[in-house]
Amino acid sequence: MNAQTDANASEHDVRLLHLLAERATEGLDLDAEDELADRLAGLPDDMADGPWDVDAFDEAAALCTLVAHAHDPAPEALGDDARARIESSVLARLARLQEDDVVPFTQDLAPIDRDAPPPLPGAPASGVFERPVDFPETRLPISTWSGWLAAAACLALAVAGWWPRIDGADGPAGMPPVRAEIDAPTSSVAARHASFVERAQSPEDAEVGLWMWVATEDPAAEGVTGDVVWSTQDQEGYMRFTGLPVNDPTVSQYQLWIFDRTQDERYPIDGGVFDVDESGEAIVPIQAKISVDEPFLFAVTVEPPGGVVVSSRDRIVLTAATT
Amino acid sequence: MTRYANLLWSLARRHGFQGSEAEDAVQDIFIDLWKSAERFDASRASELTFICMIARRRLIDRRRRIQRRPQADSLDDSHFEISDGTSNHPEVVAEVQMAAKAIARLKPKERDVVLLSTYHGMSHGQIADHTGLPLGTVKTYVRRGLMRVREMLKSGEHLQEQPT
Numbered sequence: 001m002n003a004q005t006d007a008n009a010s011e012h013d014v015r016l017l018h019l020l021a022e023r024a025t026e027g028l029d030l031d032a033e034d035e036l037a038d039r040l041a042g043l044p045d046d047m048a049d050g051p052w053d054v055d056a057f058d059e060a061a062a063l064c065t066l067v068a069h070a071h072d073p074a075p076e077a078l079g080d081d082a083r084a085r086i087e088s089s090v091l092a093r094l095a096r097l098q099e100d101d102v103v104p105f106t107q108d109l110a111p112i113d114r115d116a117p118p119p120l121p122g123a124p125a126s127g128v129f130e131r132p133v134d135f136p137e138t139r140l141p142i143s144t145w146s147g148w149l150a151a152a153a154c155l156a157l158a159v160a161g162w163w164p165r166i167d168g169a170d171g172p173a174g175m176p177p178v179r180a181e182i183d184a185p186t187s188s189v190a191a192r193h194a195s196f197v198e199r200a201q202s203p204e205d206a207e208v209g210l211w212m213w214v215a216t217e218d219p220a221a222e223g224v225t226g227d228v229v230w231s232t233q234d235q236e237g238y239m240r241f242t243g244l245p246v247n248d249p250t251v252s253q254y255q256l257w258i259f260d261r262t263q264d265e266r267y268p269i270d271g272g273v274f275d276v277d278e279s280g281e282a283i284v285p286i287q288a289k290i291s292v293d294e295p296f297l298f299a300v301t302v303e304p305p306g307g308v309v310v311s312s313r314d315r316i317v318l319t320a321a322t323t
Numbered sequence: 324m325t326r327y328a329n330l331l332w333s334l335a336r337r338h339g340f341q342g343s344e345a346e347d348a349v350q351d352i353f354i355d356l357w358k359s360a361e362r363f364d365a366s367r368a369s370e371l372t373f374i375c376m377i378a379r380r381r382l383i384d385r386r387r388r389i390q391r392r393p394q395a396d397s398l399d400d401s402h403f404e405i406s407d408g409t410s411n412h413p414e415v416v417a418e419v420q421m422a423a424k425a426i427a428r429l430k431p432k433e434r435d436v437v438l439l440s441t442y443h444g445m446s447h448g449q450i451a452d453h454t455g456l457p458l459g460t461v462k463t464y465v466r467r468g469l470m471r472v473r474e475m476l477k478s479g480e481h482l483q484e485q486p487t
Contacts, residue, residue, distance in 0.1 A: 064376075075333040076332060089350050
């Protein structure tokens with residue numbers, strides 16, 4: 001299909017080009033759709049993917065649209081409220097779509113290379129754990145992007161109605177979550193974290209797990225890297241963040257949730273509420289409210305001061321998952 | 324979603340949807356993208372172009388269902404100035420910059436008709452009324468304009484030269 005083709009085309013060909021162009025710009029009624037289908041079906045097989053590429057007009061129209069959008073001095077702006085409603089609704093709809101065909105949350109996450117050296121403080125996560133870079137430097141292939149949507153959808157499904165398992169008086173109407181303390185990296189907390197990372201990297205110690213944080217699209221996740229380490233045997237673990245924004249505890253706090261294979265996925269374990277009070281690197285002890293036996297997903301959310309017992313899951317900032 | 328929400332919102336608004344209608348349209352596009360992801364062929368078009376194709380199809384379908392059209396009188400000036408590839412928008416990829424060069428090489432009236440149709444979502448009849456061109460001419464401009472853009476992109480024809 002090209003301009004020369006149009007100039008020399010038969011009446012049949014011109015009509016076919018007209019239908020394809022019409023479909024790409026203003027759509028076709030049912031009769032025209034049927035006519036287009038009949039005409040395309042009548043093409044020789046070797047023509048359908050060549051000069052009569054049926055998507056060519058749509059692609060050209062899309063590119064024209066993108067060019068005009070890129071040069072639009074005043075494109076329509078999407079407000080924060082509308083954006084939040086759209087994202088929330090899409091995640092909920094995707095979660096419903098996933099109910100009968102669940103895609104593993106971790107489908108795009110490679111296994112941890114236990115022989116690799118531990119991540120350097122402040123160094124970005126590597127490989128598939130690296131946060132997607134925005135245009136124009138690097139773009140996620142659609143498979144990865146859709147995989148993230150799948151992950152988000154699964155997470156939305158998993159957190160639909162979630163609340164932490166808290167013993168006794170610490171039920172949904174019980175005491176507020178225990179606050180985790182954030183320490184400077186030079187403290188014993190940092191030393192414990194470092195020792196856990198070392199254990200996780202050791203072939204002789206498969207008991208400690210190490211996972212890299214994956215940033216979501218939440219604004220607070222911009223540029224955040226780090227890891228989470230957990231020992232089921234010790235029931236002890238630490239989170240390391242680089243670049244997680246300082247929060248105002250009177251406005252909002254971060255909260256960790258731990259998904260455990262031995263538990264119902266709808267009820268992640270409350271891993272503690274914490275604050276970031278200075279920029280740079282922060283290491284936070286995990287304060288799991290009950291025993292964590294087989295963690296497979298960690299998620300950090302932004303919640304009201306004091307944390308919550310049932311997350312609204314409006315702001316999922318980071319996730320770290322096993323394969 | 325954050326990366327593309329602004330673009331899809333802008334397209335929905337350009338196609339005449341407002342408020343909750345526009346929100347619903349954007350939601351439907353995201354869902355359709357999810358369902359259509361396996362059809363993406365990186366050797367054929369960029370992810371951004373693929374997303375825009377899906378979005379346009381959904382918006383066109385939706386608009387036909389409710390017979391909604393953007394108001395032509397909302398356009399103060401239907402003459403478009405397309406530079407040869409520079410833009411202030413961060414999501415622009417090389418493919419779009421090349422397309423800008425191709426569009427810049429179209430005849431001015433042809434370019435205006437193509438962009439009124441593709442970006443502003445105007446029907447061919449509305450474009451004819453708005454520009455004073457005969458309907459048949461509008462249809463021809465749309466068809467040939469799109470074909471030429473595609474043709475130049477495929478061949479790389481003259482895209483390194485300054486538009487005349």
